[in-house]
Amino acid sequence: MSIAETLQRLxxxxxxxxxxxxxxSIIYATLGGIFCSECGVLNVGLxxxxxxxxxxxxxxxxYLGSAWAGLLVAVxxxxxxxxxxxxVHLEWGANQMIxxxxxxxxxxxxxxxxxxxxxxxxxxxxSEKIIxxxxxxxxxxxxxxxxxxxxxxxxxLVYLAFASVALTWFLLYKTPWGFRFRSVGESPGAAEAxxxxxxxxxxxGVLIGGIWCAVGGAFLSLAQLxxxxxxxxxxxxFLALAAVNFGNRKPLRCLIAALxxxxxxxxxxxxxxxGFPSQLVLMLPYVSTVLILTLSSMxxxxxxxxx
Amino acid sequence: MESTSTRxxxxxxxxxxxxxxxxxxxxxxxxxxxxxxxxxxIWLSGKDxxxxxxxxFVGALGKPLAVANTLDRATVMILAGLAAVVAFSTSVNNLGxxxxxxxxxxxxxxxxxxxRGLPQFLHIALALAAAALAGALWSWLPIWLKLRWGVEEIxxxxxxxYIAMLFTAYLVAFPFASxxxxxxxxxxxxxxxxxxxxVRGSALNAGFLVALALVVVVQWFxxxxxxxxxxxMVGLNRRFAxxxxxPVRRSALLGMLLSGALAGVGGGAIILGFxxxxxxxxxxxxxxxxxxxxxxxxxxxxxxxxxxxxxxALANGSLEMQAVTQVPSTLVGAIKGVIMFLVTAxxxxxxxxxxxxx
Numbered sequence: 138m139s140i141a142e143t144l145q146r147l148x149x150x151x152x153x154x155x156x157x158x159x160x161x162s163i164i165y166a167t168l169g170g171i172f173c174s175e176c177g178v179l180n181v182g183l184x185x186x187x188x189x190x191x192x193x194x195x196x197x198x199x200y201l202g203s204a205w206a207g208l209l210v211a212v213x214x215x216x217x218x219x220x221x222x223x224x225v226h227l228e229w230g231a232n233q234m235i236x237x238x239x240x241x242x243x244x245x246x247x248x249x250x251x252x253x254x255x256x257x258x259x260x261x262x263x264s265e266k267i268i269x270x271x272x273x274x275x276x277x278x279x280x281x282x283x284x285x286x287x288x289x290x291x292x293x294l295v296y297l298a299f300a301s302v303a304l305t306w307f308l309l310y311k312t313p314w315g316f317r318f319r320s321v322g323e324s325p326g327a328a329e330a331x332x333x334x335x336x337x338x339x340x341x342g343v344l345i346g347g348i349w350c351a352v353g354g355a356f357l358s359l360a361q362l363x364x365x366x367x368x369x370x371x372x373x374x375f376l377a378l379a380a381v382n383f384g385n386r387k388p389l390r391c392l393i394a395a396l397x398x399x400x401x402x403x404x405x406x407x408x409x410x411x412g413f414p415s416q417l418v419l420m421l422p423y424v425s426t427v428l429i430l431t432l433s434s435m436x437x438x439x440x441x442x443x444x
Numbered sequence: 445m446e447s448t449s450t451r452x453x454x455x456x457x458x459x460x461x462x463x464x465x466x467x468x469x470x471x472x473x474x475x476x477x478x479x480x481x482x483x484x485x486i487w488l489s490g491k492d493x494x495x496x497x498x499x500x501f502v503g504a505l506g507k508p509l510a511v512a513n514t515l516d517r518a519t520v521m522i523l524a525g526l527a528a529v530v531a532f533s534t535s536v537n538n539l540g541x542x543x544x545x546x547x548x549x550x551x552x553x554x555x556x557x558x559x560r561g562l563p564q565f566l567h568i569a570l571a572l573a574a575a576a577l578a579g580a581l582w583s584w585l586p587i588w589l590k591l592r593w594g595v596e597e598i599x600x601x602x603x604x605x606y607i608a609m610l611f612t613a614y615l616v617a618f619p620f621a622s623x624x625x626x627x628x629x630x631x632x633x634x635x636x637x638x639x640x641x642x643v644r645g646s647a648l649n650a651g652f653l654v655a656l657a658l659v660v661v662v663q664w665f666x667x668x669x670x671x672x673x674x675x676x677m678v679g680l681n682r683r684f685a686x687x688x689x690x691p692v693r694r695s696a697l698l699g700m701l702l703s704g705a706l707a708g709v710g711g712g713a714i715i716l717g718f719x720x721x722x723x724x725x726x727x728x729x730x731x732x733x734x735x736x737x738x739x740x741x742x743x744x745x746x747x748x749x750x751x752x753x754x755x756x757a758l759a760n761g762s763l764e765m766q767a768v769t770q771v772p773s774t775l776v777g778a779i780k781g782v783i784m785f786l787v788t789a790x791x792x793x794x795x796x797x798x799x800x801x802x
Contacts, residue, residue: 181598221785225788225789228789229788231788231789232788234598235739235784235788236784236785236788236789238732238736238784239784239785239788240781241732242729242732242777242781243778243780243781243784245729245777245781246775246776246777246781247777247778249772249774249777250485250774250777250778253772253774254489254772372602372603375599378599378602379599382596382599414614414617416610416611416613416617417610419610420606420607420610420611423603423604423606423607423610427589427603430595430596430600431589431593431595434589434593434595435593438594
């Protein structure tokens with residue numbers, strides 16, 4: 138097999154389509170991160186929230202027999218956890234980074250415990266009774282050459298992810314509500330001076346963040362895969378944190394970072410099939426995150442020299 | 445101020461004891477509340493919480509051997525806790541302790557089976573030095589990126605955890621794959637690199653003593669040396685430290701490297717004392733435990749010891765609890781999260797300090 142041939146089989150439309158699919162959960166978690174940090178809350182717990190969302194998505198789907206019901210259960214569970222996060226941070230003055238870490242530890246402990254307790258299994262749980270999301274069939278789009286295989290046949294949640302980014306941008310940048318919301322993160326003193334209730338805004342932001350993480354998590358367990366496995370979020374919440382950091386909270390820039398991470402994810406899966414050691418190629422998303430963050434920080438430094 | 449002088453000696457004693465006493469009461473209440481929450485979870489699953497907790501206690505501290513095993517488990521937690529204490533006292537957000545543990549563990553194992561003909565003391569010292577170096581190196585890149593380009597170390601250290609786990613997994617799957625092991629791992633370390641056992645029938649080994657010695661060293665360094673003082677001042681108030689002419693950037697670098705080195709030694713200690721070879725997945729989140737332990741210990745190196753023993757007791761007791769009462773040992777993971785929530789929230793502390801002042 139020549140090099141050109143190998144490259145052609147490695148990098149093609151199917152790879153980018155897989156990249157879109159794998160970016161989706163990261164995009165949702167990134168939106169969660171944006172809502173948290175726009176109101177001045179650093180939420181390191183995105184990872185734990187995603188994991189809990191993934192688990193309760195499976196629970197909901199298993200017992201209620203519908204993927205959308207699963208999604209709803211996931212959202213409710215993450216709302217509850219986010220409420221705990223917000224309360225502990227805002228009412229009792231807990232350090233937000235530490236509470237975020239607590240959320241991750243709690244998320245991991247709770248899901249592994251409940252996995253054993255509810256389904257009497259360790260490691261992973263799959264069942265025919267977990268109803269997964271089905272890919273959409275869009276007659277016209279699917280038949281288009283190239284574009285059809287890139288954009289066609291995805292889950293509804295994939296398309297909705299892009300719509301959600303647009304919605305987030307619109308909400309935060311084009312509405313008075315968004316302006317007030319962002320002012321809390323940008324300049325809390327000024328926001329308070331004009332009578333904005335900081336605490337209330339932060340509660341809202343953290344809870345909305347929880348909803349997005351739940352969707353990202355449920356996408357993992359009900360669309361990308363059709364099962365729950367221990368620690369299945371595998372750092373995607375942290376990747377989302379990196380995407381928010383890279384994009385400086387701007388939805389579009391964050392989206393680009395999330396897409397790159399998704400593509401790196403897809404590429405690592407693909408490279409394994411070519412016989413590269415899986416341990417090395419699985420590093421791709423994490424290594425690319427460090428690289429991308431470094432590049433963007435270098436650029437930022439150059440634009441605004443250190444004082 | 446004036447009231448203290450008119451008080452009786454007993455009252456003054458009470459006054460001095462109030463702070464530590466509050467702390468103890470606070471922790472006891474937090475523990476009780478966390479256990480109560482766990483108890484409700486156990487009860488909801490149709491099992492007897494009291495029986496489960498009895499088994500947990502017996503498994504952790506019920507017999508002399510159980511105590512020894514708990515102390516053995518605490519070894520790596522103490523070192524991870526120290527790593528977190530050093531980082532967070534300096535305000536360096538080292539969330540990469542887990543990865544540094546992995547690199548340290550691998551380096552120690554490599555020296556342990558690769559270097560021959562050394563006397564035991566030297567061999568162990570060399571393996572631990574390699575572990576410290578590996579941990580420090582693994583923490584160096586994130587802090588360098590931070591100081592040079594302002595890349596957030598919170599995110600990079602997190603990423604380096606995954607990279608370290610995958611990298612060491614690669615090493616033992618290919619270049620260092622051992623033929624005589626089922627689990628992916630390196631060859632067994634030589635007898636000369638093995639920590640001597642302290643108690644017959646238990647895995648408790650001299651690594652625990654090394655950890656205790658390092659507690660004293662770190663306490664001395666942070667609170668009795670100029671550099672340690674600078675590190676803590678940078679952590680307390682970066683602006684003040686800058687204006688006082690302290691080397692803020694060098695302190696951040698030093699804090700991170702020391703933290704990484706301590707984490708590396710922690711990984712090395714668990715290999716040289718317990719696993720006797722590097723195995724993938726040897727750490728069940730000890731790096732994260734270290735962060736909670738530093739939090740429980742309020743960044744005091746000495747307090748890391750009881751906090752670690754408490755955490756080790758939870759971990760060891762949970763196995764007995766599962767064996768005796770079929771309550772999954774993973775429940776402890778959930779309880780850990782609850783404890784962390786409650787500790788950060790200072791729920792009781794604020795309440796009592798308000799009440800008791802009046």
